Amino acid sequence: MESKNENSVNVKRLLFGLGLSLMLAGRTLHAQQSDADHTRLAELRAKAETGDAQAQNELGVCYAKGQGVAKDAVEAAKWYRKAAEQNLAEAQLNLGVCYDNAQGVTRDPVEAVKWYRKAAEQNLARAQFNLAFCYDKGQGVVKDQAETAKWYRKAAEQNLPAAQYFIGICYLRGRGVEKDEVEGVKWVTLAAAQGDGHAKVSIRDIKEDVEDEQFAAGEKRAKEWLAQRKKASPVTQPHP
Numbered sequence: 001m002e003s004k005n006e007n008s009v010n011v012k013r014l015l016f017g018l019g020l021s022l023m024l025a026g027r028t029l030h031a032q033q034s035d036a037d038h039t040r041l042a043e044l045r046a047k048a049e050t051g052d053a054q055a056q057n058e059l060g061v062c063y064a065k066g067q068g069v070a071k072d073a074v075e076a077a078k079w080y081r082k083a084a085e086q087n088l089a090e091a092q093l094n095l096g097v098c099y100d101n102a103q104g105v106t107r108d109p110v111e112a113v114k115w116y117r118k119a120a121e122q123n124l125a126r127a128q129f130n131l132a133f134c135y136d137k138g139q140g141v142v143k144d145q146a147e148t149a150k151w152y153r154k155a156a157e158q159n160l161p162a163a164q165y166f167i168g169i170c171y172l173r174g175r176g177v178e179k180d181e182v183e184g185v186k187w188v189t190l191a192a193a194q195g196d197g198h199a200k201v202s203i204r205d206i207k208e209d210v211e212d213e214q215f216a217a218g219e220k221r222a223k224e225w226l227a228q229r230k231k232a233s234p235v236t237q238p239h240p
Contacts, residue, residue, distance in 0.1 A: 041068040048079060056083035057091040064094075064103070077104030084115060092119035093127040100130070100139075109140030120151060128155035129163045136166075149176030156187055159229065164191035165199040172206065181210050185218020186225065193222070 041062065047055035060079035063072045077098045083091030096115035099108045113134050119127030132151035135144045149170045155163030168187030171180045188206060191199035207215055 037068045048082075051082075051086075053083040053086040053088040053091065056080075056086075057088055057094065060091065060094060073098070073104030075104070084118070087118070087122075089119040089122040089124040089127065092116075092122075093124055093130070096127065096130060109134070111140075113140035120154070123154075123158075125155040125158040125160040125163065128152075128158075129160055129166075132163070132166070145170075145176030147176070153177075156190075159190075159194075161191045161194040161196040161199070164188070164194075165196050165202070168199070169202075172210075181214045182217045182221060185210060185215050186221035189219055189222040190225065 044055050044059050044062070048059045056079045060076045060083065062068055062076075063079065064076035065071070069075075077095065080091045080095040080098060084095045092115045096112045096119065097103065098105050099112035099115065101107070105111075113131065116127050116131040116134065120131045128151045132148050132155065134140050135148040135151065137143070149167060152163045152167040152170060156167045164187045168184045168189075168191065170176050170184075171187065172184030173179065185206060188199050188203055192203045210218075
């Protein structure tokens with residue numbers, strides 16, 4: 001690595017020597033990291049092969065992302081399935097996504113819904129959202145607005161921003177639920193507060209379309225919901 005200073009030979013030589021040292025040190029560090037990664041992967045594989053569902057799912061993630069191994073969607077799906085069949089919700093969600101996007105398996109929306117449902121029934125918010133979306137679009141299941149709203153609501157209650165936005169729209173339009181603009185404003189406001197892009201854009205239009213009193217009431221409900229959630233869960237929890 002040569003210096004950008006082309007006016008001093010001495011500086012160039014000094015920095016080249018230093019750069020070489022840093023490069024060699026970097027190689028050593030990289031080798032140490034690689035060794036650690038290989039060790040971790042070997043341990044993970046050993047646990048997975050004994051039937052540990054969590055390890056199987058993590059190994060699937062490694063293959064899906066190419067972490068420590070070459071990317072291999074087929075291997076990822078294989079390990080997700082092993083964990084999913086042991087009723088691990090995260091693996092069921094991951095396997096559902098594989099079927100949804102033809103990653104390592106043939107695309108099968110019906111099979112995707114099957115695995116989303118299993119994870120959703122274990123209260124995994126992201127799976128609940130995906131299941132709601134399937135009902136919303138009629139992918140792998142017959143369109144059903146009531147089921148759509150039901151699952152969006154479950155995920156929204158767990159503070160998943162995208163679900164909060166979509167259930168808010170359901171209330172604003174009366175899709176799958178009785179129309180309730182105050183409740184709709186509440187959920188879209190909560191989603192926008194968490195940075196959901198759709199909600200941040202929509203809230204301005206909603207404010208123009210909804211009566212001022214209803215909009216204010218919706219914001220009030222949002223604040224009350226947050227206060228209740230904070231009171232029930234004083235310790236910050238990981239994202240659902």
